[in-house]
Amino acid sequence: MATEPSDSAELVLAFLAEAGDEVVSGEAISDKLGLTRAAVWKHVNALRARGYRIDAVPARGYRLAEVPDRLTALELRPLLNTHDLGQVLHAHEELASTNDRARELAEEGAAHGEVVIAERQTAGRGRRGRAWISPARKNLYFSAILRPDLPTARAPEVTLVASLAVCDVLRQAGVDAGIKWPNDVLAGGRKIAGILTELAAEPDRVHWIVVGVGVNVNARAEDFPDDLRGEATSVLLERGEPAPRALFAAACLTALEGWLDVHEEQGFGPIREAWRERSVTLGREVRVRVDDGELAGTAEDIDDAGALLVRTASGLERVLAGDVRLLRPR
């Protein structure tokens, strides 16, 4: 549960993690961290004993080849390249829902950036109270507590921000991911990640936003219920090999913080632009279930509030909330 203080072994791990697939020389590590070469060697061995696979490449240095498939603060903290997000980490073996726990923490005064993560959810939720299938130790379920300085009317933008981060990390992992409005992430037309944003607010000011992210990482077809199998996919299914969940989680938090910073500093403009580039909705024929019926037309754009603009037979309709069905395959 508690976040551990960084020791030198964690600093070495962080350095290796930041280098990704690159080989890092022992000298670079010892220079950067002010450690002797012998100390670096000792820490590398300590990390190996904790389950990290670190390749030693003769005459070149070290490469982080594999991290233990556990999502505790011990694994995640050294992998994080963030100033706030996940620096306080509430890691659980099992929760009903990471969003529920994060909302409780937010109400109790948790700070911006605190993150709740679980190996398994017993009552995982998607948008509008729908169930989110959450098998143990296969996928990623986390919720970040955010306290942006935003009027409530702009809160929906944060959902789009989060979808950018998840889409980018999936693409870095070699998955051809795209975003379906407002914030489902698809690969090959199937859902690979979902985002559930909940918030408490006054009308002119957000108190807190909890961004819940579920990513199907290493789920196999049989992990999905029969009726979802045609609609859901995972990183494993898409690229044929499993992904290291801890690295994936850390990458998501880093990317999320990066896009949140862009949003805070430059507003919705660059978010809208980036979202358009990753969209699988725009330009498509869609049917949108809205509260008082259904709407059919071409998804033309999102506006400067993140609303979907649909060109229908009777004109341009602005959709603030609704479920989108894409009609023709991409």
Added chain:
Amino acid sequence: MATEPSDSAELVLAFLAEAGDEVVSGEAISDKLGLTRAAVWKHVNALRARGYRIDAVPARGYRLAEVPDRLTALELRPLLNTHDLGQVLHAHEELASTNDRARELAEEGAAHGEVVIAERQTAGRGRRGRAWISPARKNLYFSAILRPDLPTARAPEVTLVASLAVCDVLRQAGVDAGIKWPNDVLAGGRKIAGILTELAAEPDRVHWIVVGVGVNVNARAEDFPDDLRGEATSVLLERGEPAPRALFAAACLTALEGWLDVHEEQGFGPIREAWRERSVTLGREVRVRVDDGELAGTAEDIDDAGALLVRTASGLERVLAGDVRLLRPR
């Protein structure tokens, strides 16, 4: 706490309350309620025993002259002319804050229209965590739990809806009230009522909205702290005589439901129109403290999302959130 079932005495009371200052014939009451004239007489006397002053006007009928100055379900229920609002009423002698209690009830699943009311708040709050002075048995403090079918971006509209209701009831009570953007109600340039709206939501759907209303009804100058005395006023101070709080509360709930119905059925258009008519902000020179500074200009209009449009030296600015200071007296 509990809401009482209506008995015939309450029906008689409701009938008289609906007539307002009008005299109602005993015959009309007995016809309408299917009671004998003797039964009506009995109920009128029972009501008098409970503290209601009911004048008998010879050869004409009855008139409700005064209701007991208590805010319990027993007094309020018969005065309510609503389908939902206040039909479940949580009445308390003292609460920290009616909004806090209403939010708890909402999280526990309270239905649309449930209302929390208190004779006194020990930690009354206004917008942005500011204190709201809440002396006992002088004023009105209530919070209504609403479950509108609204996307979150439209939640700010509900605040304007509530300000219309409070403004109308004050005007009916003979106070020259107007609304300062977004939702302070002023009389003679001083604050007479405030509205604190809080909500829980997903970005595309409001889960619940709690509308907290504080009205200075019978507060005297000495009930306000020194530093607020120049900025606050009350119904008593404005018109020189106290107002019956129970009738005032019932009128507020009835008016609020009326405007909420308009909003639900016709959208923001008529709300915007009505708000403009009651505004003391539009056309005025204002200074607006926004998150990243201050903005000066003429308050020109509110737009179709309720944002304030201010004409500044550098163009038209759209203000979603901020504190407005009116520069020249009206």
